[in-house]
Amino acid sequence: MNAATDTSVDSASLPMTKALNAGLRRAMLDDPKVLLMGEDIGPLGGVFRVTEGLIAEFGEKRVLDTPLAESGIIGTAIGLALRGFRPVCEIQFDGFVFPGFDQITSQLARMRNRHEGGVTMPVVIRIPYGGHIGSIEHHQESPEAYFAHTPGLRVVSPSNPHDAYWMMQEAIASDDPVIFFEPKSRYWPKGEVRFGESGTPLHASRVVRAGADVTVVGHGAMVSVLLQAADLAAGEGIGLEVIDLRSISPIDYGPILNSVQKTGRLIVAQEAPGFVSVGSEIAATVAERAFYTLEAPVLRVSGFDTPFPPAAVETHFLPSPDRVLEAVDRVLAY
Amino acid sequence: MPTAFGLDGAETCVRMISPDGRFEPNAAAEEFLPYLDRLSEADHRRFYRDMVVVRKFDNEAANLQRQGQLALWVPSHGQEAAQVGSAYATRPQDHVFPSYREHVVGMIRGLDVVDVLRMLRGVTLGGWVPEEHGNFHLYTLVLASQTLHSTGYAMGMQLDGSTATGNPETDQAVITYYGDGASSQGDANEALVFAASYQTPQVFFLQNNHWAISVPVSRQSRTPLYLRAGGFGMPGTQIDGNDVLASFAVTAKSMDDARAGRGPSLIEALTYRVGAHTTADDPTKYRDPEELAYWVARDPITRFRSYLQGRGIEQEFLTAVDEEAADFAADARKRALEITGPDRSVIFDNVYAEPHPLVAEQKAWLERYEASFDEGTN
Numbered sequence: 001m002n003a004a005t006d007t008s009v010d011s012a013s014l015p016m017t018k019a020l021n022a023g024l025r026r027a028m029l030d031d032p033k034v035l036l037m038g039e040d041i042g043p044l045g046g047v048f049r050v051t052e053g054l055i056a057e058f059g060e061k062r063v064l065d066t067p068l069a070e071s072g073i074i075g076t077a078i079g080l081a082l083r084g085f086r087p088v089c090e091i092q093f094d095g096f097v098f099p100g101f102d103q104i105t106s107q108l109a110r111m112r113n114r115h116e117g118g119v120t121m122p123v124v125i126r127i128p129y130g131g132h133i134g135s136i137e138h139h140q141e142s143p144e145a146y147f148a149h150t151p152g153l154r155v156v157s158p159s160n161p162h163d164a165y166w167m168m169q170e171a172i173a174s175d176d177p178v179i180f181f182e183p184k185s186r187y188w189p190k191g192e193v194r195f196g197e198s199g200t201p202l203h204a205s206r207v208v209r210a211g212a213d214v215t216v217v218g219h220g221a222m223v224s225v226l227l228q229a230a231d232l233a234a235g236e237g238i239g240l241e242v243i244d245l246r247s248i249s250p251i252d253y254g255p256i257l258n259s260v261q262k263t264g265r266l267i268v269a270q271e272a273p274g275f276v277s278v279g280s281e282i283a284a285t286v287a288e289r290a291f292y293t294l295e296a297p298v299l300r301v302s303g304f305d306t307p308f309p310p311a312a313v314e315t316h317f318l319p320s321p322d323r324v325l326e327a328v329d330r331v332l333a334y
Numbered sequence: 335m336p337t338a339f340g341l342d343g344a345e346t347c348v349r350m351i352s353p354d355g356r357f358e359p360n361a362a363a364e365e366f367l368p369y370l371d372r373l374s375e376a377d378h379r380r381f382y383r384d385m386v387v388v389r390k391f392d393n394e395a396a397n398l399q400r401q402g403q404l405a406l407w408v409p410s411h412g413q414e415a416a417q418v419g420s421a422y423a424t425r426p427q428d429h430v431f432p433s434y435r436e437h438v439v440g441m442i443r444g445l446d447v448v449d450v451l452r453m454l455r456g457v458t459l460g461g462w463v464p465e466e467h468g469n470f471h472l473y474t475l476v477l478a479s480q481t482l483h484s485t486g487y488a489m490g491m492q493l494d495g496s497t498a499t500g501n502p503e504t505d506q507a508v509i510t511y512y513g514d515g516a517s518s519q520g521d522a523n524e525a526l527v528f529a530a531s532y533q534t535p536q537v538f539f540l541q542n543n544h545w546a547i548s549v550p551v552s553r554q555s556r557t558p559l560y561l562r563a564g565g566f567g568m569p570g571t572q573i574d575g576n577d578v579l580a581s582f583a584v585t586a587k588s589m590d591d592a593r594a595g596r597g598p599s600l601i602e603a604l605t606y607r608v609g610a611h612t613t614a615d616d617p618t619k620y621r622d623p624e625e626l627a628y629w630v631a632r633d634p635i636t637r638f639r640s641y642l643q644g645r646g647i648e649q650e651f652l653t654a655v656d657e658e659a660a661d662f663a664a665d666a667r668k669r670a671l672e673i674t675g676p677d678r679s680v681i682f683d684n685v686y687a688e689p690h691p692l693v694a695e696q697k698a699w700l701e702r703y704e705a706s707f708d709e710g711t712n
Binding site for chain 1: 474483484485486489491691
């Protein structure tokens with residue numbers, strides 16, 4: 001069993017799994033009402049080891065290894081939240097959230113509204129999501145649009161370990177339900193986590209690389225793809241301004257609109273199918289709010305409108321730096 | 335195949351009062367008889383009064399729907415004994431998670447039934463604050479969703495140490511109402527799995543009213559529903575749900591067990607939905623009139639009245655209850671018609687607990703849009 005991460009230091013280089021673990025631990029230390037629930041999250045520490053060591057430290061009244069039933073996990077978390085707890089539920093993989101979909105969309109998202117404000121629903125649902133890991137069906141999907149479409153939910157996705165540490169604590173502190181999408185392919189690369197500073201607000205988007213020619217927006221694992229694309233574009237003398245969306249619902253349009261004022265060109269990248277997607281929403285909103293500053297149509301670079309394919313061909317399905325650059329060429333052609 | 339006839343007379347089905355109103359506990363009732371000692375004469379009168387009052391209210395609410403004053407009505411006619419007996423077996427500290435037909439349970443827990451009408455009149459999606467109304471939680475319209483909420487709530491009672499301390503005056507438990515149709519839902523089964531796994535302080539009170547809209551219970555289950563409990567690892571008891579004393583005594587024991595840390599249990603109350611599923615439905619299209627007649631002959635109110643008369647209750651009391659019920663229904667009708675709609679701001683106000691820019695923006699836009707019409711008419 002690994003020792004808990006020392007968060008009393010100013011900073012440490014950690015993979016996202018350990019940053020999330022440290023964020024969960026911090027929240028559990030700060031508030032005895034915070035509970036973890038999920039499949040295999042106890043002695044195993046979750047299939048991705050995000051909860052490793054927490055049952056040993058906090059005991060099985062704080063870390064609940066549950067029966068294997070997603071609707072049961074979400075539905076009982078709602079009851080626990082009604083009772084005053086702050087449950088953090090782990091869904092094992094993106095494609096396994098759907099047995100709990102009804103409890104999330106018809107119950108969790110609406111409880112406060114139905115109670116006319118009389119209750120809060122501080123439930124976090126952690127969902128490891130996305131491709132690039134060469135896995136089997138139901139293990140590589142990006143279902144965030146379903147949740148962003150549901151009033152009453154908040155939806156976020158960190159792209160790096162520092163954000164993961166802080167956003168997890170902010171999500172747990174929120175009195176609204178938060179669907180917390182963790183990009184699996186970014187679980188293992190290390191990054192600096194600055195424990196000494198405070199986090200960026202949960203729903204703020206952020207410019208992570210400045211550039212003058214084209215604005216590119218993405219969330220989760222797509223941010224590292226966009227940064228790679230920006231490196232390649234810079235070699236050709238094209239400046240990409242990369243924005244990490246961080247929050248999918250609500251969307252913080254301020255940095256996006258500011259950037260588009262400067263560049264006049266916008267590309268939205270996502271692993272999810274593009275039809276009725278987060279990218280569609282951003283394209284429509286930017287068209288409504290920044291029509292006269294746009295020099296080209298907003299383009300989406302997305303997964304195709306197909307089921308996630310067999311892993312052997314996933315590199316053809318997932319937006320790559322080259323696919324982003326192909327779109328960059330198209331917006332610059334206007 | 336189970337049918338809607340005669341099972342309530344089986345030896346394994348707990349019954350204390352015969353259909354014609356005589357106190358004749360069967361063998362299955364024996365272990366529950368001591369719980370009847372908790373009931374005073376006043377309690378007996380109260381049981382009768384509540385059943386009669388809710389029946390009258392129920393008829394009035396159906397009339398309101400027919401007259402276009404409610405969007406829908408969900409009758410409880412025929413299920414009064416199951417509901418009244420079980421509700422009186424709860425204690426003030428317990429929590430009640432209803433489905434959407436448990437009007438009298440709400441009344442007994444302190445709810446103003448007009449609050450139920452508010453939801454059905456379309457002015458609210460909820461209607462009351464559970465903690466201010468006897469811990470009677472909101473109706474849940476997606477079948478069996480509340481079974482999981484209640485199980486989670488009961489898990490919370492365990493985690494915060496509010497149950498199984500040995501003090502029956504403060505130890506808490508949950509009672510969860512659902513039906514034969516909802517028993518087929520995945521959530522109902524997952525709730526039983528979680529309840530058994532965590533040994534929650536909880537009673538699942540399954541009212542088998544034999545019909546899920548037009549589909550008979552034989553389509554839901556090839557086994558009596560109380561036997562399913564054993565498969566989940568908890569005790570199950572079948573009762574004659576039209577016998578208010580059986581409902582009280584069995585629920586009292588089960589809730590005592592739950593509060594004392596002896597885990598969850600399931601009660602299947604055999605009863606009958608005498609009316610329609612809702613006012614949107616016509617049961618004559620799918621039900622055998624003989625079946626209806628069988629159950630009407632086992633009417634819970636008629637049965638309990640005969641029982642009370644056998645104990646020498648005075649006619650004046652029965653007459654007074656009828657008058658009170660008529661007054662109650664008339665008052666509910668009057669107040670239902672006085673329910674006014676909410677301000678349009680409810681569209682936006684409680685979607686989120688914390689500020690949300692999109693919702694705030696849309697609320698402000700709607701205000702400006704509506705105001706633009708006012709300006710036009712000035």
